[in-house]
Amino acid sequence: MSSANNLPAEQDHGDGELAVKGDNPFADPGLPPHEHRRTDIDEKAANRAERQVAFLFLISMLATIGFIVSYYAIPKSQIVYIFLLGRVSALNFSLGLTLGVALFCIGAGAVQWARTLMSDVETPQERHPIEADKETREFVFEEFKAGAKDSAFGRRKLIRTTMFGALALVPLAGVVLLRDLGPLPGKKLMETNWAAGKRIINHNTGEPLKPSDIQVGSLTFAYPEGLSEEDEQFQEKIAKDALMLIRMRPEDIKDKTELDWSYEGIVAYSKICTHVGCPISLYEQQTHHVLCPCHQSTFDLSDGAKVIFGPAGHPLPQLKIHVGDDGFLAASQGFQEPVGPSYWERP
Structure with missing residues (x-):
């Protein structure tokens, strides 16, 4: 046929395969010559x-x-x-x-x-197995x-x-x-509003606390006199000033310094966990342990609030307290160490 004259000639090998005469139309042209810069x-x-x-x-x-x-x-x-x-x-x-x-x-x-x-x-490279x-x-x-x-x-x-x-x-x-x-903290992390003579205010009632208000085995939260929830900076201040008071039998207190800083078995400790600053709120009455709900750091309040479990790095700071002439509980001095988590400048 005339139309076949323009096609490559084909030859039957007898086994069903066709051989095509002429150059392969799909030959790899290769890479062009490299041009130097x-x-x-x-x-x-x-x-x-x-x-x-x-x-x-x-x-x-x-x-x-x-x-x-x-x-x-x-x-x-x-x-x-x-x-x-x-x-x-x-x-x-x-x-x-x-x-x-x-x-x-x-x-x-x-x-x-x-x-x-x-x-x-x-530099071309042929495909190869993964391994x-x-x-x-x-x-x-x-x-x-x-x-x-x-x-x-x-x-x-x-x-x-x-x-x-x-x-x-x-x-x-x-x-x-x-x-x-944020602003540099300066010495703000080392100081609280607690000072000698400041009365201890019940966080729930807003009234000063007497020793008779705290029963053996009870846990009470408090803040220093002069702090008000109506204050615009109340949340910022309470984050360092929050206090918890627990009353134990004096004979259950193991640490002598802790006993000297307490009043008739009433001990006062910072409520702020020394791990990352969560507020501590869980008290085990029989063991005198307090537990931080965030990461389960546990402190023994009968032994200087030492860490007995969890990631906290140091004991809870204790506040020395006494009873004033008016019969109310008050701080004998401020905290003697920074409250809350550790930080580089912490003494």
Whole structure:
């Protein structure tokens, strides 16, 4: 047929297979010839590219330093006019600009390094089984070493030094921002509103407590005189001032100091757990143990409120108490150690 004259000739081998004469129309064309970059053949161009990358890393370092300086130097209340943005916070604009430049220059430097100095030779590899044999593993390690060598990481010391500098400085921006988690506590964590002579107020009734108000085996919560629930800062203050009073038989108290600081078996301890600051509220009358409901730290109130179980790091601070001339329970002094969880500056 005339239409078959333009097709490759076919020959029957007798076994049902057809042989096609002529070239395979789907032959693998292979990779195009590798074209060298200018930096591959011109050492001056390579050195110039190295300086460009180092310059970008250096700009990143300077921008990070600018971020830190801006954070401390620019007042939070300062407002500036920026074209297209209008009136904005000078501090926020400066922080955003410097941090953006620092991160951009690290990325741009890495891209320029890869495009101009790292090897760009195409290395195709056929698919292979997932599990590698010994020869394949050795090949991979050799390729890794070759890649490290081609990257010029060891030879281009200027790039390496400036890159390490940029990567080391950028995280400092995040460290500086930790300062904005809140005002510095100063000595606030070491002080409470308890002081000598302050009467102990029942948290439930709002009335001063007498010894007769606390029965053996009972648990009472209290706060210092002068603190009111109507105070806007009540929750902040009660977080350190919360007190619990338990009455035991004096003979059940094992620690002599604890006995001296109590009144007729009434002991007063901080209600704030020394683990993470949860309020303690569970009292075991027969064992004289108190349990924190958050993480099960357990304290023995008959033995100086020592930790007998759980993650708490130290005993509950005790408040020395007495009965005043008016017959009400009062503090003989403030807490002699910080209440609540441990922290770096805790003495």
